[in-house]
Amino acid sequence: MPIVQQDIITALIIAGIAVFVALFQLILAGQQKFLSPLLQNMLQLAAVCGITWAEVYSINHTFFSSICFIISTVVFLSNYMWGKRIRQFDLARKLSFLLLATSVLSISSFCSTVQIALGIFVAGIADAVAGILYHFLGNQSIIFLFEKRSWTGLLSFYLTAVFITSICFEYFSFHGILMALTFAVLPALTWLFSYKSIELFSVPIVTVTCLFNLPFFSTEDLLRTWVALFAFMLLSFLALHKKWLNPGGAVAACWTGTMLWINGGITAFVVPGIFLIGGSLFSKLNNTEREKEGRSAVQVFANGLIGIIFLCGYTLTGNQNWLLSYLASFCISMSDTASSEWGVFLKGKVVDIIGLKSLPPGVSGGVSFAGTIAGLLGAAILAFIGVYTYQLSRNIFFLLTLTGFAGMIADSILGSLLQVKYRSPAGSIADAPANGAFHWKGFSWCTNDMVNILSNALVSAVFFYFFA
Numbered sequence: 165m166p167i168v169q170q171d172i173i174t175a176l177i178i179a180g181i182a183v184f185v186a187l188f189q190l191i192l193a194g195q196q197k198f199l200s201p202l203l204q205n206m207l208q209l210a211a212v213c214g215i216t217w218a219e220v221y222s223i224n225h226t227f228f229s230s231i232c233f234i235i236s237t238v239v240f241l242s243n244y245m246w247g248k249r250i251r252q253f254d255l256a257r258k259l260s261f262l263l264l265a266t267s268v269l270s271i272s273s274f275c276s277t278v279q280i281a282l283g284i285f286v287a288g289i290a291d292a293v294a295g296i297l298y299h300f301l302g303n304q305s306i307i308f309l310f311e312k313r314s315w316t317g318l319l320s321f322y323l324t325a326v327f328i329t330s331i332c333f334e335y336f337s338f339h340g341i342l343m344a345l346t347f348a349v350l351p352a353l354t355w356l357f358s359y360k361s362i363e364l365f366s367v368p369i370v371t372v373t374c375l376f377n378l379p380f381f382s383t384e385d386l387l388r389t390w391v392a393l394f395a396f397m398l399l400s401f402l403a404l405h406k407k408w409l410n411p412g413g414a415v416a417a418c419w420t421g422t423m424l425w426i427n428g429g430i431t432a433f434v435v436p437g438i439f440l441i442g443g444s445l446f447s448k449l450n451n452t453e454r455e456k457e458g459r460s461a462v463q464v465f466a467n468g469l470i471g472i473i474f475l476c477g478y479t480l481t482g483n484q485n486w487l488l489s490y491l492a493s494f495c496i497s498m499s500d501t502a503s504s505e506w507g508v509f510l511k512g513k514v515v516d517i518i519g520l521k522s523l524p525p526g527v528s529g530g531v532s533f534a535g536t537i538a539g540l541l542g543a544a545i546l547a548f549i550g551v552y553t554y555q556l557s558r559n560i561f562f563l564l565t566l567t568g569f570a571g572m573i574a575d576s577i578l579g580s581l582l583q584v585k586y587r588s589p590a591g592s593i594a595d596a597p598a599n600g601a602f603h604w605k606g607f608s609w610c611t612n613d614m615v616n617i618l619s620n621a622l623v624s625a626v627f628f629y630f631f632a
């Protein structure tokens with residue numbers, strides 16, 4: 165499609181917003197000042213309105229996506245160079261993530277302009293309103309992922325998202341209001357999981373994903389969804405009370421359940437549900453300090469996020485390859501969990517998968533005969549359940565089992581090569597630092613959870629590309 169005058173105008177609008185933010189940041193950096201959070205949120209409201217208008221007005225979406233990606237990169241780099249000199253200045257970073265989400269959605273052939281505009285508008289406006297209300301009202305903040313969020317912010321984000329979406333879904337009808345109340349849940353929960361403004365990328369993606377299923381829900385479907393939501397909240401609260409999950413992990417579990425329900429219905433719960441039950445039971449074999457504190461949101465996402473992404477891909481495209489990759493991802497998580505927990509419990513000889521040197525049980529990168537067999541059986545059991553649930557062929561069963569097993573091996577290899585390890589003065593090796601222990605090998609950023617998500621993403625992607 166040729167580039168027309170409207171595309172040039174939209175590109176200039178986006179560039180103008182970015183230049184204004186970058187120059188404003190540069191001026192503040194030179195004066196060693198910082199922007200008040202209230203003024204940042206007011207500027208964000210204006211910037212989001214401009215980006216949304218440009219998305220609706222553009223014609224050549226490939227050109228518009230390219231422009232957004234280029235400007236997002238420039239803004240991010242400018243923030244990296246100058247923004248760190250200014251305390252609390254994250255508007256440029258938020259703008260870069262919002263433009264990146266706009267670029268990704270605009271290039272996607274299955275997303276309409278209205279869907280993209282609504283995703284951008286809900287994310288940007290509701291986030292800004294939450295920031296403004298927090299400035300005036302304040303509230304106790306809790307770390308749900310890596311950064312603090314408040315319950316006041318969550319409520320204001322949710323109500324703002326309800327107000328915006330209610331206008332789009334038959335505003336004066338019971339069905340329309342119920343639709344808006346349901347639709348705003350996932351964006352609001354996604355907003356809680358912040359890390360250096362990445363929520364301005366994740367919330368638009370999740371919002372657009374919801375638009376592929378929820379608008380087709382009947383009133384009865386929506387009411388059943390609320391029954392499911394209350395069930396998720398009750399189970400999450402129970403897990404929090406029993407200290408199986410911490411507050412962030414409980415909300416992450418509720419988010420995961422809601423995503424599964426909206427994108428796959430009750431059938432989508434079978435494989436993750438079996439993994440959740442099996443993994444929880446396996447974890448009780450070894451009463452570690454990590455289990456006593458309750459699983460965090462990072463741990464929940466490390467085992468389930470990649471599978472959820474593939475399930476969303478199946479929702480958006482209808483391509484069965486995404487569904488098979490969703491099953492493969494959970495088979496990998498099951499295999500790795502079974503291998504780790506049973507390997508420690510059975511106390512067999514453990515060696516480093518790369519150097520073949522003896523390691524203490526439980527140290528990442530170590531493998532044992534019993535743990536390896538347990539991992540293979542875990543993958544096979546979950547693969548069988550997935551094949552039976554979705555009525556797939558016997559060949560798919562073997563493929564999913566091998567993929568789950570390969571994911572477990574990849575996790576051990578990455579754990580050996582990349583994961584941070586500590587050595588005590590006595591010479592013992594562990595994944596976590598103890599008193600007097602020093603950094604022995606690996607990267608400090610590469611924790612066990614990071615290895616889990618990297619190995620799962622890598623092997624699932626290879627499965628999707630070559631076999632599915």
